[in-house]
Amino acid sequence: MKTILCLAGVLALLFVCRPLSAFQLGEADFTKAETKVIPVRGNITLIQIHVPQDVFHIAVLSGPEGYLLVDHPEAAGNPLVQKALDDMGKRPVKFLLNTHWHYDHVGGNEIYGPDAIIVAQENVRKRLMTKQTPAWSPTPIGPYPERAWPRITFRDSLTIHFDGEDIEMDHYANGHTDGDSVVYFAKANVVDVGDIFDSKGGLAGGVDMEGIARSLSAILERINDQTIIITGHSRFSNRGELAMFVPLLEQTIAHVRQESSAGKSEKEILDEGLPEAWKPWFAPGAVPVDRDFMHQIYATVTHTSNLNQ
Secondary structure, three states: OOOOOOHHHHHHHOOOOOOOOOOOOOOOOHHHOEEEEEEEEOOEEEEEEEEOOEEEEEEEEEEOOEEEEEOEOOHHHHHHHHHHHHHHOOOOEEEEEOOOOOOOOEOOHHHHOOOOEEEEEHHHHHHHHOOEOOOOOOOOEOOOOHHHOOOEEEOOEEEEEEOOEEEEEEOOOOOOOOOOOEEEEOOOOEEEOOOOOOOOOOOOOOOOHHHHHHHHHHHHHHOOOOOEEEOOOOOOEOHHHHHHHHHHHHHHHHHHHHHHHOOOOHHHHHHHOOOHHHHHHHOOOOOOOOHHHHHHHHHHHOOOOOOOO
16 A cells, blocks of 8 residues: 555556555445545536545436436445435435446445446456455455446447536547446536546556556547546546646656666666656645556566456
8 A cells, every 4th residue: 555645646657556555455444434426517416425445436426316426435345435325415326337347446336236226347347246356455345246337238339328427438549447337427528537647746556557548548539628527536626637647657658668678677677667658647745657558668668467457
């Protein structure tokens, strides 16, 4: 688990490869949680649950038809989520969208699955149906019970029309996981990117850093300066920050590939840390070495990444 420097630093550094660099299933102390309900735009609200170990975000679309949720922390956090929903108005949860398969995003599946429709990229269902043994977990995860499995899956893209909104889920590439979804709320001009991007000062990583770069480039082309970006664990972001991050990531991938091709070892590349070009991204703080993030880039360019993470 990474050291917390400040709010921006936490939400920047803690979650390079969630939950790899943070903590394990069951360690979040929801008895010490602070819950905030934050209006986003239109009928979209963000439930933010801040525990000592983490920050969880649940995007909520509300209307006369009920609630549509994007992600849910582990099941122990459900009483806080449900209370926030009840305070907003007692409506049923009709849809639950998973941005990826990690436990801190699918904790509501087993709870709402019997009545709500769970939607996710097809690899999420495959992973929830089987035992997963990622390197970051000391014990196997799953298989989840059948009621937690997504009932609607897609390969590349899917659209849901609900509560007066058009909600599009897109899987651009393997990135944080092999089942990432980006969720667009078209009319509200809001996008939930899950764990493939953090706001300024943050580093989001995963199993395929080139895939993350491609996904973020696709988002960048689609959104505009008024778009609100919801991230999995950091503050709201915007197109300006994304436009700053994408070329930095692309340049660093190219740099690591060049260094590796020149014969430098992984240790040498990791010891160099992030290039100084990242300074504006972390300002006013210093550029961290961040070996985890550099390792993920190295594993991507040397084709040694393990997708089972």
